[in-house]
Amino acid sequence: MNQYFAYVRVSTARQGEQGVSLEQQRDAIARYAQRNHMELAQVFEERETAARAGRPVFSQMIRQLRAGKARGVVIHKIDRSARNLKDWADLGEIIDRGIEVHFANEGLDLNSRGGRLSADIQAVVAADFIRNLREETKKGFYGRLKQGILPMPAPPGYRNIGSGKPKEPDPQTAPLVRHLFELYSTGTANFHHLHTEAERIGLRGRSGKKISLNGLTKILNNPFYTGLIHIKASGQSFIGAHEPLITHALFQRVQNILHGKTNTKANRHDFLFRRRLRCKGCGYTLIGETHKGFVYYRCQIPRCPTTAIREDAAEKSFLEAFLGLWLSPDERQYCWQEVRRLSADRQRQTEEAINGLKLRLSQIDERLSRITDAYIDRLIDKDVFEQRKAALLAERVQTTEALAGWESGRRSAADELLEILERADSAYSAYKTGIVPEKREMVDSLTSNRLLNGKALEISVNSPFDLIATRSKMRDGSPQRDIHRTLRQLLSRIMKTLQRKQESQLSPAA
Secondary structure, rough: OEEEEEEEEOOHHHHHHOOOOHHHHHHHHHHHHHHOOEEEEEEEEEOOOOOOOOOOOHHHHHHHOOOOOEEEEOOOOHHHHOHHHHHHHHHHHHHOOOOOOEEOOOOOOOOHHHHHHHHHHHHHHHHHHHHHHHHHHHHHHHHHHHOOOOOOOOOOOOEEOOOOOEEEEEOOOOHHHHHHHHHOOOOOOOHHHHHHHHHHHHOOOOOOOOOOOOHHHHHHHHHHHHHHEOOOOOOOEOOOOOOOOOHHHHHHHHHHOOOOOOOOOOOOOOOOEEEEEEEEEOOOOOOEEEOOOEEEEEEEOOOOOOOOHHHHHHHHHHHHHHHOOOHHHHHHHHHHHHHHHHOOOOHHHHHHHHHHHHHHHHHHHHHHHHHHHHHOOOOOOHHHHHHHHHHHHHHHHHHHHHHHHOOOOOOOHHHHHHHHHHHHHHHHHHHHHHHHHHHHHHHHHHHHHHHEOEEEEEEEEEHHHHHHHHHHHOOOOOOOOHHHHHHHHHHHHHHHHHHHHHHHHHHHHO
């Protein structure tokens, strides 16, 4: 039997499609076989790197050679056969069995000691070449990451604009990705609803195919859309140089829903105040139930003195609480004048906020430097380092978002105060005319400690709206004509509350 196998290989499928290297290898092997009077029974073609062991076509060829299907194999060069020592050891094992291995481009006698040694040296050099290439590739890869550039294909919503450049939001798909985040963050859409919505709006992946459920999961879990680059294989995170599509707050809201930290499951009886009312006596959540066409919220603990409250009675209590936030025409006129006066002092407030945020950024960078030094000095392990680094980078993204808001003029103390006053003034009418999701949002954002005491619902209004609700107590018995003094005190207290909130946001995390 004078039949031989031929083995040709390229490292990637793209190289195989171009076909130039494969054709050259086949021609060289054919000429070698003709010169040495060999008959080529079968050509094994592979389009995969030889750096890793376990190539399917190569392994199949080795099995057939061991089974005696051919006298030997002709390969173009040693580096076409193996660039890892395990595959080279497999070739050495079949050579020891008497199976011939020929290299068309290298005149080596593998049955002689000198020829085998020369081949072994070349195989080791080929393996070392791959190791060095891998290290250099890794250096370039992480070098790009440190520059804030993702050296991989752009995720949906972005497009590639060239090597060594940050990804750029795609004008067509970026709004679609943002829409999916916003929809899922409401907690009203499950994954199948979101998948249907992605198909409806026409979002596609890089290949042009529809986004799968797995692809949707990757999108919602990818912090790249907030300006962070996270490498899952190494657990490392980097600040990206690309433009974020969504805010960190929106991304965190989606993560909370994904990880079950918020109640978003669909329910058969989706009552208006589900999981929002508690029993003052025992602290347990009231359970909604329908009885004779009315919805009641009851405490299910035996022998608890709290009985129940009808849903319409609970709504009446909320309306009364929101009515206390309503401003009279005189109050509204005075407050709006004060807001305009604060707007005149906007530049000073903006400068203070910007300086505070810049200070916070420098503190975050300093802490990043400290934990990096601790990792280098082996005071903390890699997992702890990456966890703390990721948290600091997320905090940095939030701070950068806030700084961009202030520098662009989109935020000011006067704007925040006006937003609070307008929300308080319209709370009663907005709740009365709102639909169920809007009512729930108002209950969640404006109130807390919603406790049923007997048959009376006790409601606490959240800060700083509680200051508006209790403004009548601020007069300390003074007559109605001193309303302006009361309002000045009210606005001063609200501003101090906003300032404390801002200072707590600017202080470094523990």
